[in-house]
Amino acid sequence: MQTHPLAALIAAADRAISTQDYEVLLDFYAEDAALVVKPGLVVHGKAAIRRAFEGIAEHFGHRLRVGQGEIQVIEGADSALVVMETLLTFPVGLGREETVTRRATYVFRRDGDVWRCVIDNSYGTDLLTA
Amino acid sequence: MQTHPLAALIAAADRAISTQDYEVLLDFYAEDAALVVKPGLVVHGKAAIRRAFEGIAEHFGHRLRVGQGEIQVIEGADSALVVMETLLTFPVGLGREETVTRRATYVFRRDGDVWRCVIDNSYGTDLLTA
Numbered sequence: 001m002q003t004h005p006l007a008a009l010i011a012a013a014d015r016a017i018s019t020q021d022y023e024v025l026l027d028f029y030a031e032d033a034a035l036v037v038k039p040g041l042v043v044h045g046k047a048a049i050r051r052a053f054e055g056i057a058e059h060f061g062h063r064l065r066v067g068q069g070e071i072q073v074i075e076g077a078d079s080a081l082v083v084m085e086t087l088l089t090f091p092v093g094l095g096r097e098e099t100v101t102r103r104a105t106y107v108f109r110r111d112g113d114v115w116r117c118v119i120d121n122s123y124g125t126d127l128l129t130a
Numbered sequence: 131m132q133t134h135p136l137a138a139l140i141a142a143a144d145r146a147i148s149t150q151d152y153e154v155l156l157d158f159y160a161e162d163a164a165l166v167v168k169p170g171l172v173v174h175g176k177a178a179i180r181r182a183f184e185g186i187a188e189h190f191g192h193r194l195r196v197g198q199g200e201i202q203v204i205e206g207a208d209s210a211l212v213v214m215e216t217l218l219t220f221p222v223g224l225g226r227e228e229t230v231t232r233r234a235t236y237v238f239r240r241d242g243d244v245w246r247c248v249i250d251n252s253y254g255t256d257l258l259t260a
Contacts, residue, residue, distance in 0.1 A: 034204050042204055044206060070258050074172055105255065121204055124255040
């Protein structure tokens, strides 16, 4: 499953987060997509998603980098559930960096030949314990 | 979020699993839905999903019961991601029962006024470590 097209799409979106390229990043999402910003805070729609990512970039001093670990894709009825290790690298203290791994869940929907992210929940099932 | 309509729908589907009422159970799924039977084994479509549940019922001596714990629903673009504690109770040994809790993920899609399950992955992000 490592070569599923959605793996490349997510990697491109993660690069766009890392480089703060919001034009590229927002093309990844459906118009009325949902983003779990943090447990208890969900935003909807491209404008709100852009503001959330701008806030996240600011929070990490514009030095957040996002990478991918293991990925599994399950397709059903023109939708797809992606469960994936998301690696977040960010500065801590003076000149040091830390990397944390989340087990994320993304929902995609196929629109013709194009997959768009409809729900982006990087917290996965950890929402239940948050 | 405890009162989301999908919580009642999932509870009804879990009762149908517990009572082996496959007519009611299959109405829960979209035609080309996917069911993760176990890590590495995904089946598609109502006929295959029915066979999988018949096999699961047989495996547990027709005494599996399914219940719900904490639930969170995230809606986006006429889809919904449900992350939920699923409680499985089944016989072990002579006259004893055991209950295990999974942190499940379900994807639903709205078709008019009706939500249908398109991806049923009771293993959630534990697929990554399986």
